[in-house]
Amino acid sequence: MRASGNPVLVQAFATELLARRQELRCSQEEVALRSNIDRAYISRLEAGKKTPSLSVLHALATGLDLSFAELAGRIDERYRQLKRKRSVVPAV
Template identity: 35%
Template sequence: MAEQLGGDTLSAEALGMRLRVLRQKRQMTLDALAAQTDLDKSYISRVERGKKSPSLATLMRLSGALGVSVSELFGGSVGSEDIQVVRAGERVTVTPTGSGAPYLEALGIKSDKLSTFVLHPQEESQAVGHGSVHTGEECVYVLKGEVEVSFEGRRERLSAQDCVHFPGIVPHKIRRVGSAEAVVLVIVVNGDH
């Protein structure tokens, strides 16, 4: 079933996903939301999975418990803090200690679940990687140049516009290939939140 909003149609799945994201953003469990709304936990779970379409009265109870408007629940508006713009000059750069060492630019996005960096490997022989593995997932997208991402027993050579996605628990290293500058975007989705 889909809800009609101002000419747009919102599916039960999309509404459920937005409800789940808003609940998790507030670090609220299903039990806590059920207690605040006097709704059954299993019913809220079915709404979040797109299996049930709530009434307007139920939507008002859910939005009230989450501290958002019904229109925000439908995606009609978002809080100004939900949209983050980080200008190039505002990035934090991790400066290398030795010449030819790689350096990172943190993109400055404030999120418990997402870390984003621009990595600049500087020397062909310099392997850049995480000192330890991490939970969650990682995606490496090559913006410029050529890099090699090595895993235990496997190496992937990537050129501009190539990317690789992998679980963070897999040990990995990134190095530049050749003498031309290489720049990669690293996106880490933390799995412990």
Template identity: 35%
Template sequence: METVEAFGAVLRKRRLAAALTQEQFAFEANIRRNYVSMLELGQHQPTLSMLFTLAAALRCHPSDLLLEVEERLAKARGKERRTPIRPTQRRARATKRTPE
């Protein structure tokens, strides 16, 4: 999952939790509805100032949005990666090698 896609998913989740349509949210943020749609679909990435505007329209802190994006990315990346080998397993493998 890309960062911009994760942000879009978080934005949509927060908007729906606030019981706002895209039109209502766009009005609150003083932006166009199609821009809201593009953000939610991961087709556009907001600027820093727009992040603050979006957060204000959702009545939350910008850091709340970013934290949720970070958590979503970590969860997605965890599913994509194999379980890493713990250091103790590496040592055990190294000691099992036979000298030639």
């Protein structure tokens, strides 16, 4: 898969994936088993080194005990937060 043209969105996804996994107190291995996705791939997703396909997002949502819509909403909220932080220009 080609690199995303939106690094802020990739960061939002990676951060949300890690946060939800920690919220559930699951290891990467547990999420991998629940999602039927390779643990090393989950590690690369959390590091922002890979971007998931829709089918991987769907599998991750299931493994994270979320609906696809809930996961997408959480990623979108985190994305908006990151965009706001980046748009704030410090006073000089």
